[in-house]
Amino acid sequence: xxxxxxxxxxxxxxxxxxxxxxxxxxxxxxxxxxxxxxxxxxxxxxxxxxxxxxxxxxxxxxxxxxxxxxxxxxxxxxxxxxxxxxxxxxxxxxxxxxxxxxxxxxxxxxxxxxxxxxxxxxxxxxxxxxxxxxxxxxxxxxxxxxxxxxxxxxxxxxxxxxxxxxxxxxxxxxxxxxxxxxxxxxxxxxxxxxxxxxxxxxxxxxxxxxxxxxxxxxxxxxxxxxxxxxxxxxxxxxxxxxxxxxxxxxxxxxxxxxxxxxxxxxxxxxxxxxxxxxxxxxxxxxxxxxxxxxxxxxxxxxxxxxxxxxxxxxxxxxxxxxxxxxxxxxxxxxxxxxxxxxxxxxxxxxxxxxxxxxxxxxxxxxxxxxxxxxxxxxxxxxxxxxxxxxxxxxxxxxxxxxxxxxxxxxxxxxxxxxxxxxxxxxxxxxxxxxxxxxxxxxxxxxxxxxxxxxx
Amino acid sequence: xxxxxxxxxxxxxxxxxxxxxxxxxxxxxxxxxxxxxxxxxxxxxxxxxxxxxxxxxxxxxxxxxxxxxxxxxxxxxxxxxxxxxxxxxxxxxxxxxxxxxxxxxxxxxxxxxxxxxxxxxxxxxxxxxxxxxxxxxxxxxxxxxxxxxxxxxxxxxxxx
Numbered sequence: 001x002x003x004x005x006x007x008x009x010x011x012x013x014x015x016x017x018x019x020x021x022x023x024x025x026x027x028x029x030x031x032x033x034x035x036x037x038x039x040x041x042x043x044x045x046x047x048x049x050x051x052x053x054x055x056x057x058x059x060x061x062x063x064x065x066x067x068x069x070x071x072x073x074x075x076x077x078x079x080x081x082x083x084x085x086x087x088x089x090x091x092x093x094x095x096x097x098x099x100x101x102x103x104x105x106x107x108x109x110x111x112x113x114x115x116x117x118x119x120x121x122x123x124x125x126x127x128x129x130x131x132x133x134x135x136x137x138x139x140x141x142x143x144x145x146x147x148x149x150x151x152x153x154x155x156x157x158x159x160x161x162x163x164x165x166x167x168x169x170x171x172x173x174x175x176x177x178x179x180x181x182x183x184x185x186x187x188x189x190x191x192x193x194x195x196x197x198x199x200x201x202x203x204x205x206x207x208x209x210x211x212x213x214x215x216x217x218x219x220x221x222x223x224x225x226x227x228x229x230x231x232x233x234x235x236x237x238x239x240x241x242x243x244x245x246x247x248x249x250x251x252x253x254x255x256x257x258x259x260x261x262x263x264x265x266x267x268x269x270x271x272x273x274x275x276x277x278x279x280x281x282x283x284x285x286x287x288x289x290x291x292x293x294x295x296x297x298x299x300x301x302x303x304x305x306x307x308x309x310x311x312x313x314x315x316x317x318x319x320x321x322x323x324x325x326x327x328x329x330x331x332x333x334x335x336x337x338x339x340x341x342x343x344x345x346x347x348x349x350x351x352x353x354x355x356x357x358x359x360x361x362x363x364x365x366x367x368x369x370x371x372x373x374x375x376x377x378x379x380x381x382x383x384x385x386x387x388x389x390x391x392x393x394x395x396x397x398x399x400x401x402x403x404x405x406x407x408x409x410x411x412x413x414x415x416x417x418x419x420x421x422x423x424x425x426x427x428x429x430x431x432x433x434x435x436x437x438x439x440x441x442x443x444x445x446x447x448x449x450x451x452x453x454x455x
Numbered sequence: 456x457x458x459x460x461x462x463x464x465x466x467x468x469x470x471x472x473x474x475x476x477x478x479x480x481x482x483x484x485x486x487x488x489x490x491x492x493x494x495x496x497x498x499x500x501x502x503x504x505x506x507x508x509x510x511x512x513x514x515x516x517x518x519x520x521x522x523x524x525x526x527x528x529x530x531x532x533x534x535x536x537x538x539x540x541x542x543x544x545x546x547x548x549x550x551x552x553x554x555x556x557x558x559x560x561x562x563x564x565x566x567x568x569x570x571x572x573x574x575x576x577x578x579x580x581x582x583x584x585x586x587x588x589x590x591x592x593x594x595x596x597x598x599x600x601x602x603x604x605x606x607x608x609x610x611x612x613x614x615x
Contacts, residue, residue: 038481
């Protein structure tokens, strides 16, 4: 990019204007002198003197730019609503490279969130030189601007809390609680990948009416799925708009009386009116251990600063997760105590556990509980409990059980056990999985159980 | 040129959108060098001839816009509903500017209330969102010559 004189207002000073929180008015003009004014979802800052706009459709703006490269865009600073006018000169359209990829990821995230991936595709990144950038007259004074909070102090405390955690369960709770207490991220959840890394499932959440533990997202789909595939944080400042579409789709499915197709689907944790979302991958040595997702009902809640902060927190959570998992896999577990006998044959009410082999889904008294790997683990436990009265188990014996088909390389047993335990806690007050020491747990049932296997 | 088009009679549907649903308005003009200029518009009033619209712009923020329209008549005005994204763009010719009439103030207040409702849905605090309202409004009048659908989707860009 060519070097041009510095601008009256540096683009770096108005960084939050490029977050796409407030749509940006954009004006072009034909050679015959007729202006055209429209809205852009987001303007991307390329460097100190250039911005990029996504080119998806050949519309009137694009036609005008090819005739007359002059354009103007109006940016709004979300926290203050100060406005800035940028005079632009269209230079070129990129169809590859880092700028194009950045715009493509952003577009893919929005498109897949609303199931429109097949329709929205980026044809190019239109690059503009910024000729002028100045504040619009009448902007309110900056009394609303606040000094930056002391993030270092918060990060110091968060990392101290995380490194004190000895198991994944405690780590998840400490991590999400810390993000809330220390940084005000009150609504958060963590997802981890399945064995094939085709889906992510929720294993912990904080600040939602329903925990959503067990809910799934396809890798590559939506903001969360894309954060996983791209190994990169993704923010959405216009979540309200996308959710309107998503809810319409979901309600149309329900209206067609296909409710049975949703019966095994646990809704993701979510606020009633989410406006902002930030998904950050949990990476350790570039290995995907999960995704941390933050939500807010406040539009534009998550800025570039929040993104960096969440990235640092996510890295610390991921590294601690990796350490805990390595430790759990390396150390021999304590032997299970044999003095605790099962209570399979006790008198009293009886509950029916149905196991569907096709997807290992488990229903307790016809209410969906879990599926997939956690379902297989639960079935092994219940079968042992009913057939031999055993209630004490070790992680090691689960890990070594070939019938469970746990992967050799990526052992996610601990995360499956956490999911299973939390789903049971939420859904069955008469079942319990209790940790009884390092690498050991006990299965308790306060009712008689009957097991039924179905195709 | 815009001047070559006949005047456009605003339909009942567009009128309802402008008066009842519009949260934000953008005004696009250009100078003699074809450099575009944007400013925000407020409080539209459709005059009884159904071909002419009055709206307010900020005297201080729209200095360049006022210069442009006094020199070059072409104007484009976009009416946007910020919740369902329904958008209509009208193109035409600037006619005159002046002080606000009681009717303009009434229209100004009406649109402010619509924007406040829509900002609430977006989770934008009112004390912040309404900061873009002009403190020094001035009225401009323009004649409509063309109308375009601008709602995102397959019909965007179509003539209305």
